[in-house]
Amino acid sequence: MKPQRLALALSIALLGFPTLTVAATVPSAKLIKQSQEAKGFLNLYYEESQGELFLEVNRLNQPFLLVTSLPEGVGSNDIGLDRGQLGQTRMVQFERQGPYVLLKQLNTQYRANTDDPAEKRAVEEAFADSVLWQGKVLEGKPDLVAINDLVLNDLHGVAAALQRSAQGDYRLDVSRSSLLPARVKSFAKNADVDVQLTFKGDTVGEEVAKVTPDGSLVSVRMRYSFVELPEDGYQPRAYHPMSGYLSDEYRDYATPFDQPLTQRFILRHRLQKINPGPAPSKVVKPIIYYLDPGVPEPIRSALLDGARWWESAFTQAGFIDGFKVELLPLDADPQDIRYNMIQWVHRATRGWSYGAALTDPRTGEIIKGHVTLGSLRVRQDYLIAKGLTAGWQDRAAAEKAATELSLARIRQLAAHEVGHTLGLDHNFAASTNQDASVMDYPHPKIQLKGNDIDISAPYTVGVGPWDNFTIAYGYSDEGDKDAQKTLQTQLLAEVARKGLRYIGEADSRQKDGSHAYASLWDSGDDPIAQLTQLDRIRTKAIDGFSSTALLTDEPLGELADAFAPIYLLTRYQIDAVAKFIGGTDYNYQSIGEGSRWSYIAPQLQSTGLDALLKTLDAVSLTVPQTLFDSLVPKAGNYQASRESFDSGLGVQTDPLGMAEVFSRHTISLLLMPKRLNRVSQASMADNEQLSVTVLLDKLFAATLYQEDKLGLVEGVWMRVNAVVIDELLATLHHSETSPEVKAMINDRAQFVIKQLKAKANRADATRAAHYTWLLQGLSTGLVDPKARLIAQPLTLPPGSPI
Secondary structure, eight states: HHHHHHHHHHHHHHHHHOOOOOHHHHOOHHHTTTTTOOSSSOEEETTTTTTTEEEEOOTTTOOEEEEEESSSSOOOOTTTTTOOOOOOOOOOOEEEEEEEEEEEEEOEEEOOOOOOOOHHHHHTTSSSEEEEEEEEEESSSOEEOOOOHHHHHHEEEEEEEEHTTTTTOOEEEEGGEEEEEGEEEEEEEEEEEEEEEEEEEEEEOHHHHHHHHSSSEEEEEEEEEEEOOOOOTTOOOOOTTTTTTEEEEEEEETSSSTTTTTEEEEEEEOOBBBHHHHHHHEEEOOOOEETTTOOOTTHHHHHHHHTTTTTHHHOOOOOOOTEEEEEOOTOTTTTHHHHHEEEEEESSOOOOEEEEEOOTTTTTTTEEEEEETTTHHHHHHHHHHHHHHOOOSSSSHHHHHHHHHHHHHHHHHHHHHHHHHHBBBOOOOOGGGTSOTTSSOOOOEEEEEEEEEEESSOOOOSOOHHHHHHHHHOOOOOHHHHHHHHHHHHHHHHHHHHHHOOHHHHHHSSTTTTBBTTOSSSSSSHHHHHHHHHHHHHHHHHHHGGGSSSTOOOGGHHHHHHHHHHHHHHHHHHHHHTTTTEEEEEOSOSSSSSSEEEOOOOHHHHHHHHHHHHTTTTHHOOOHHHHHHHHHOOOOOOOTTTTOOOOSSSTTTTHHHHHHHHHHHHHHHHHHHHHHHHHHHHHHTTTTTTOHHHHHHHHHHHTTTOOOOOOOHHHHHHHHHHHHHHHHHHTTTTTTTTHHHHHHHHHHHHHHHHHHHHHHHHHHHHHHHHHHHHHHHHHHHHOOOOOOOOOOOOOOOOOOOO
C-alpha cells in the first residue's frame, strides 16, 4: 500500500505546481545551441526533445501587428473557415513586468492625436487594453521565454465559427494540438508560427461531417504572424463617402468639439512617385501581386489577365509601372509578408471569393493584400453556359462559347477581388452605368440575336470609368497637400457630371433595400427592360434545353441540376426590379447641404410591377412536357445535393415544386414589410404614387383571379395561388409590417374572401375545392399567425455566388 500512497501524494503535488521542463534546468545560451532557430523580425528557437518554442525577448515596448490566419481550411464555404482566411489584426507589444513578459493588445480605437503628453495619457487611462498572454523569462542571457501556451490557443476563433455556423459546440483539445516546427519561420518584416489545433465536439454538424474524416475531431492549421509596422512617411488619406473605398476609423479625443470626433481614413497601399507631382512618373516601389502557381491552365492565364486590368488604372493616375501581377517565383515563400498573394482555394461546394488585406490600424496603410479565389466558381459559370447553349445545333461552337464565358468570368473575378485588396468597396450600382466598375457583381450578358441565344460578349473587358476614378482619388500623388485636395474635389465633380452611380454594401445587399439602382448580379442600364428581355431568353433557353447540357459521361439524372439555373435565370433581375417598388434614388456626393433623395417615379414603379407579375404567369412557370419527361431521377449512387430542386414527390422532379419556389421568390420580394411600408408612406405623401391597395389588387388579378388553365398549367396556377396567400399572411403578421400596411392587407383580404366565395359557387368541382381551400386558409390565417396553406415550403437552390 505504501507505493500507492506515494504515487497519490506525488499526483496531488503535481496538480498544484507547473511541470518541470527542459527550460527550467537549461540556461538560455545552452538551450539556443540545441534548438532549431529562425532568426529575423523575431528570433525563435524550437527545442525538439521537449517540443518547446522559445522567443528571444528583444522587442520590448515596440508595437507591432499580430494576425492569425488559416494556411489550411476546413473545406466548406458554409462553415466559413477557408484556406488563406485572415483573422483579426491586433496591434500588440511585449512588456516586461519583473520576471514576466506579457503580450498586450493595444487599444487603437481611442486616441489623442496631440503633442500634449497629458492629453494622451488621459485617453490611455480612460480605455482598457487587453493582456493576451504572459510568460516567465528563463535564467541566463539572452532573455528567452517559452511561448507554447501563447500559440496553442484558439486566438483565431475556430470554435466560435463552428458554433456560429450551427456545426456544434467544439472546444480546443490541447492534448491533440502541436507546434509545426518546419513552419516556424522568421523573415525581415514578419515571423510566423504554424500550429495544428484539434477541436473536439460532442455533436457533429452536417457540414463538418461532409468535409472531415471524423467530424468529432476537427484539426485545423493556424498561423500566428508577428508583423513589423510600416516605416514612417505614409500619409493617411481622409475617407469621403463617395470615394468608393473601404475605410477604418478611430475616435480622436484631441479634436475640438466643433469638429467630428470620429476620424475616418481609406485603406490603400503605399505608392510613391519618384518625382511627386501631377506629371506621370516611375514609382519608388511598385505594387506587385503574385499568383499561386497551383492554379492550372487555362485558368492561370485568365487570372493573370484579369488581375492585370488594374495596370491601366494606375498608369492613367500617373504611375508608370506602378502596378504589376506576376506568378510567384518557385524560390519565394508566400508566408513572407512582402508578397501580395492571389490564392486558389478548393472547397467541397462552390462559395465566395474574397479580397482581404492586412492593414496598419493607425493609418489604413495596406501592408499585404491577400486574394482568395474559390476554384468551384468557374464550374458554375460553365454549367450555366452549357444550359444556355444546349439548343445550339453547332455543338463545337457551343462548347467553345461555354469555355470562353467561364474564362471571361474568371478574369472579371480576379480583377474584382484584387480591387478589394487595393482598398476598394463594392459598387453595386455600376451595372446601371454600362458596367462602369469591376467592383459590381456581374450577371453574364445574354442576348437574342434573331432567334438565337448569344453569349459571345458575356462580361465587360477591363476596368471601367468608376475604377479609374477610385484609383485616381485614392492613389494620385500631386506632391502637395493642397493640390491633392483640389484634385480630389475635381474628381468628385467629374463623377457627378458623368452621372456615375456609387452605392455600397449596406444599401445594396438587403433584398428589401430601397435604392432602385443598387443590386447584386443584375444587368443593364434599364433593369425593367432587361427583366423583360431576360424572360424571353429564359423561355428560349428552356425550349432548347436538352441532355447536351450534361458534362461528359454524366448520367441523365444530373440533367435536373443543370436545368436549375436556367429555370431560375431571371432570379437576380427580379431582385433588381423589385427594388423599384417603393424604391428610392439618392447618392453620397454631397457633404452638408446638397443632394436630396426621392421615391422612384410612379410610372416606373407601375411598369416594374407589371414586369414582375408577368414572371408569375402559370404558362411560363410550367416545364414543357417533353423536357419534363427527360428530368429522370438520380442514377445509382448519385444523390441530390444543395444544387438540386427540392421535391414533394420523393426522388422525382417536382414541376409544381419548381413553380412554388420560383413564384415565392417574386411574391416574397413584392410583399416584404419594409417595401410595403415605403409604398404606403409614399402614397400618403403623393397620391400619384403606387399604393398598397393597387399593388395587392394587381397581384391578386395576376394570380388568384386568373381562369381557363388546363392540365399541369392549372396545377402550377393553384400552387402559385397558395404561395400568394401564405406570403400575404406572413407579411400581415410580421413584426416589421407597419400598422397602416396591416390595415390595408386586412381590408384587401376581406375582399378576396368575397371573391373566392363567389368563384367557388360558380366553378366545377376541382376549382371549387381549390377556391374553398384558399378561402378557408385565408380566413384562418387572418386570426391565427401560425396558419399556412403550405406547412413546409420547398427550398430554393442556392444562387449566389455565380
